[in-house]
Amino acid sequence: MTTAVDAGEEPAVDADAGWRRLSPRMLAVHPVMELRRLIFPLIAVLIGFRSDDGADGGWWALGIGGIGIALGFLRYFTTSFRITPAHVQVRRGLVRRRTLTVPRDRIRTVDVTSNVLHRIFGLAQVTVGTGQTDKKNDGVKLDGLSAAAAENLHRELLHRPPAEAAPGTGSVVPPPAAATPETVLAALRPAWVRYGPFTLSGLVAIGVVFGIGSRLVNESHVDLAKIGLVHDSTVYLRERPLPVAILLVSAAVVMFTAIASTSGYILTFWNFRLSRHRSGTLHVRRGLLTTRSTTIEERRLRGVELSEPLLLRAVGGARVLAIATGLRVGRGADRGGSVLLPPAPRGVAVDVAGRVIGDADPLTVALIRHGPRARLRRFTRAGTAGLVVILIALAFVLLAGAPWWTFWTAPAVLPLGALLAQDRAASLGHALTGDWLVSRHGSLVRRRYVLRTDAVIGWNIATSVFQRRAGLTTLVATTAGGQQHYAVPDVPAAEAIRTARAAVPGLLEQFLAD
Numbered sequence: 001m002t003t004a005v006d007a008g009e010e011p012a013v014d015a016d017a018g019w020r021r022l023s024p025r026m027l028a029v030h031p032v033m034e035l036r037r038l039i040f041p042l043i044a045v046l047i048g049f050r051s052d053d054g055a056d057g058g059w060w061a062l063g064i065g066g067i068g069i070a071l072g073f074l075r076y077f078t079t080s081f082r083i084t085p086a087h088v089q090v091r092r093g094l095v096r097r098r099t100l101t102v103p104r105d106r107i108r109t110v111d112v113t114s115n116v117l118h119r120i121f122g123l124a125q126v127t128v129g130t131g132q133t134d135k136k137n138d139g140v141k142l143d144g145l146s147a148a149a150a151e152n153l154h155r156e157l158l159h160r161p162p163a164e165a166a167p168g169t170g171s172v173v174p175p176p177a178a179a180t181p182e183t184v185l186a187a188l189r190p191a192w193v194r195y196g197p198f199t200l201s202g203l204v205a206i207g208v209v210f211g212i213g214s215r216l217v218n219e220s221h222v223d224l225a226k227i228g229l230v231h232d233s234t235v236y237l238r239e240r241p242l243p244v245a246i247l248l249v250s251a252a253v254v255m256f257t258a259i260a261s262t263s264g265y266i267l268t269f270w271n272f273r274l275s276r277h278r279s280g281t282l283h284v285r286r287g288l289l290t291t292r293s294t295t296i297e298e299r300r301l302r303g304v305e306l307s308e309p310l311l312l313r314a315v316g317g318a319r320v321l322a323i324a325t326g327l328r329v330g331r332g333a334d335r336g337g338s339v340l341l342p343p344a345p346r347g348v349a350v351d352v353a354g355r356v357i358g359d360a361d362p363l364t365v366a367l368i369r370h371g372p373r374a375r376l377r378r379f380t381r382a383g384t385a386g387l388v389v390i391l392i393a394l395a396f397v398l399l400a401g402a403p404w405w406t407f408w409t410a411p412a413v414l415p416l417g418a419l420l421a422q423d424r425a426a427s428l429g430h431a432l433t434g435d436w437l438v439s440r441h442g443s444l445v446r447r448r449y450v451l452r453t454d455a456v457i458g459w460n461i462a463t464s465v466f467q468r469r470a471g472l473t474t475l476v477a478t479t480a481g482g483q484q485h486y487a488v489p490d491v492p493a494a495e496a497i498r499t500a501r502a503a504v505p506g507l508l509e510q511f512l513a514d
Contacts, residue, residue: 018082018083018084019080019081019082019091020080020081020082021076021077021079021080022076022079022081022142022143022144022145023123023144023145023146023149024076025121025122025123025144025146026076026121026123026143026144027073027076028121029117029118029121029123029144030071030073030075030076030144031071031073032117033117074094075092076144078092078093078094079091079092079144080092081140081142083153083156085104086103086104087101087102087103087104088101088102088104088107088128088140088157089101089102089140090140090141090142100140102128102130102140104157106130107128107129107130107157108129108130108296108297108300108324108325109127109128109129109294109295109296109297110126110127110128110129110153110154110157110294110295111125111126111127111129111292111293111294111295112124112125112126112150112151112154112292112293112294113125113127113290113291113292113293114147114287114290114291114292115289115290116289116290119289119291122146122147123144123145123146123147123150124145124146124147124150124151125141125142125143125144125145125150126141126142126145126150126153126154127140127141127142128140128141128142128157151293154293154295181277181278181279182275182276182277182278182283183275183276183278184273184274184275185274185275185276185282185352185355185356186272186273186274186340186341186344186348186352187272187273187274188269188270188271188272188273188286188342189344192342192343192344192345193262193265193266194315195265195312195315195317195342195343195344196261196262196263196264196265196266196343197257197258197261197262198261198309198311198312198314198315198317198343199261199264199265199309199311199312199343200257200261200309200311201260201261201264201265203257237249265342265343266288267287267288267289267290268286268287268288268342269286269287269342270286270287270288271285271286271287271288271291272284272285272286272342273285273286274340274341274352274356276298277295280297280298280299281295281296281297281298282295282296282298282301282322282340282356283295283296284296284339284340286339286342296322296324297324300324300325300481301322301323301324301356301357301481302323302324302325302451302452302455302479302480302481302482303323303357303436303449303450303451303452303455303481303482304320304321304322304323304340304353304356304357304450305320305321305322305323305447305448305449305450305482306318306319306320306349306350306353306363306447306448306450307319307320307321307445307446307447308346308445308446308447308448309444309445309446310423310443310444310445310446312343313346313446316345316346317343317344317345317346317349318343318344318345318346318349318350319339319341319342319343319344319349320339320340320341320349320352320353320356321338321339321340322338322339322340322356322482323338323449323450323451323479323481323482323483323486324338324481324482325480325481338482340352340353340356341353350363350364353450357436357450359434359435359436361433361434361436362431362433362434362436362438362450363448363450365431365433365438366431367429367430367431367438367440368429368430368431368495369428369429370428370429370430370472370490370491370492370495371492373470373471373472373490373492374425374428374470374472374489374490374491375425375428376470377466377467377470377472377490378421378422378424378425378428379418379421379422379425381421382417382418382420382421383414383417383418385413385417386411386413386414386417389410389413390407390410390411390413392410393406393407393409393410394407394410420443420444423443424441424442424443427440427441427442427443427446428440428441428489428490429441430488430491430499432453432499432502432503435452435453435454436450436451436452436453437449437450437451437452437453437456437477437486437499437503438450438451439451439477439486439487439488441487441488441489449486451477451479451486453503453504454504455479455480455481456477456478456479456503456504456507457478457479457480458477458478458507459475459476459477459478459500459504459507459508460475460476460478460485461473461474461475461476461496461500462474462476463493467490471492471493472490472491472492472493473490473491473492473493473496474487474488474489474490474491474496475487475488475491475496475499475500476488477503
C-alpha cells in the first residue's frame with residue numbers, strides 16, 4: 001500500500017474504525033463525470049466509423065461508455081475517508097491502494113464547491129489545502145459529501161478558536177469581538193455587472209470554444225466552408241476590402257468577448273459575499289451555477305493586492321486579491337480562491353482591502369517615485385519594441401511579399417508604445433507606512449501590493465547591465481504567501497537599500513560592506 005502524507009508527519013492508519021464512504025448519491029454523479037472525460041473518444045468513434053460500418057462504431061461507442069460508467073462506480077466503491085482529531089485521511093484505489101493524510105494543524109484553506117450536477121443531487125466537493133501553493137497533490141479532495149455534511153466539515157476544520165500567533169508570523173489585526181459570528185465585509189451589487197465586459201475573461205472563452213470546435217471538426221472531418229452560415233460569412237468578407245473585413249471581424253470578436261466576459265462574471269461571482277468570522281477566518285462565497293465557498297485563516301494572511309487591468313481601470317474599476325499562504329495562485333486567481341472582491345468600483349475595492357488588513361493607509365498613501373531614469377527606461381523599452389515591429393513588417397514585405405501597407409502602418413506602434421510607457425512610468429512607485437511595504441507597477445495590469453513587513457523573510461537585489469548603467473536596481477521581497485516574491489522594480493540603488501533596512505531592520509546588515 002502506498003501512503004502519501006505531508007513531510008514530517010506520521011499517518012495514523014493502523015485502525016480500521018471510523019472510515020466512511022462518500023454519499024451514495026455520487027453513484028449517479030461519478031459515471032457522468034467519467035463519461036464527460038471520454039466525450040472526445042466517443043465522438044471520434046461515432047463519427048469516424050460512419051462511412052463504412054456505422055454499426056460497429058455504435059458498439060465501440062457503447063463499449064467506451066460502459067467503461068466510463070464502470071470507472072465511475074469503481075471510483076465510489078474504492079474511496080473512503082475519515083476525520084480524526086489529528087488528521088484528515090482519504091483512502092482510494094483498487095490495484096494501487098493509496099492513503100493520503102493531511103495533519104489538521106497543516107490545514108490552511110477549505111474550499112466547498114458544488115457544480116450543477118452536484119447541486120441537483122444535493123452534494124458538494126470539499127478541498128482541504130495545506131499551503132503547498134502550486135503542488136498538484138496539495139491537500140485532499142472529498143468529492144461527494146452531502147451539502148450539509150460538507151458545510152459541517154468546513155466549519156469544523158477552520159472555524160476554530162483563534163490561536164495567538166507567534167512573533168513574526170504576519171498575523172493581522174484580530175477580528176472584532178462581536179456577538180454575531182460573522183461580519184459581512186462586502187457583497188455583490190447587481191450594478192457591478194457593468195464591469196464584466198472590461199475584464200476580458202471572454203478571450204479565454206474564445207480560446208476554449210476555438211480549441212474544442214477545431215478538435216470536433218478535426219475528429220468529424222467536417223468541411224466548415226460548406227456549412228451555410230460559415231460559407232455565407234466567408235463569401236461576404238471576401239467581397240469586402242481587406243481593411244473593412246478586418247474591422248468587421250474585430251467588431252465581432254469584441255462583441256463576443258463582451259458578451260462572454262459579462263456572462264462569465266455573472267456565473268463566477270453572482271451571490272458573492274466576503275465575511276469575517278469571529279474565529280479568525282475570512283469566508284468567501286460565490287457562484288451562480290457552480291457555487292464555491294473558500295475559507296482563509298487570517299493569521300495566514302500576509303497582505304492584499306489591488307489589481308487594476310487597463311480596461312477596468314479606464315472605467316474606474318478594480319479587484320482585490322489575498323496574499324496568503326495556502327492559496328493556489330499558480331492555478332489562477334479565480335481557481336485558487338484568492339479573490340477577495342470581484343471587479344467593482346475602485347473606491348469600494350480600496351475600502352474592502354483596508355478593512356481586510358485592518359489599515360486603510362497602505363491603500364491610499366502617496367508613493368515615492370523612482371525618478372527620471374526609471375521613467376526613461378520605460379520609454380527606451382517601448383521605442384526598442386516598436387522598432388523591432390517595424391523591422392519585422394519590413395522583412396515580411398521584402399521576403400514574403402506582404403503588401404506595402406503592412407510596413408507603412410507598422411510605425412503606428414510607436415505612439416501607442418509611448419502612451420503605454422507614460423502610463424507605466426506614472427504607475428511606478430513604492431512606500432513604507434507603518435508595518436506595510438507598498439509597491440505599485442504595471443500598465444496593462446496595474447498592481448498595488450501591500451505586504452506586511454514582518455512577513456518578509458528575505459531580500460533579493462537584482463541589477464541588470466542596463467540598470468547598473470542607470471544606477472537602478474530591483475528590490476524583491478521574499479515571503480511565504482501568495483506569489484512568494486514581490487518586486488519594487490527600477491528603484492535607485494540607495495533607496496532600495498534604505499527601504500530594505502527600514503522594512504526589516506537587521507536582515508540586510510550582514511550582507512552590506514562596511
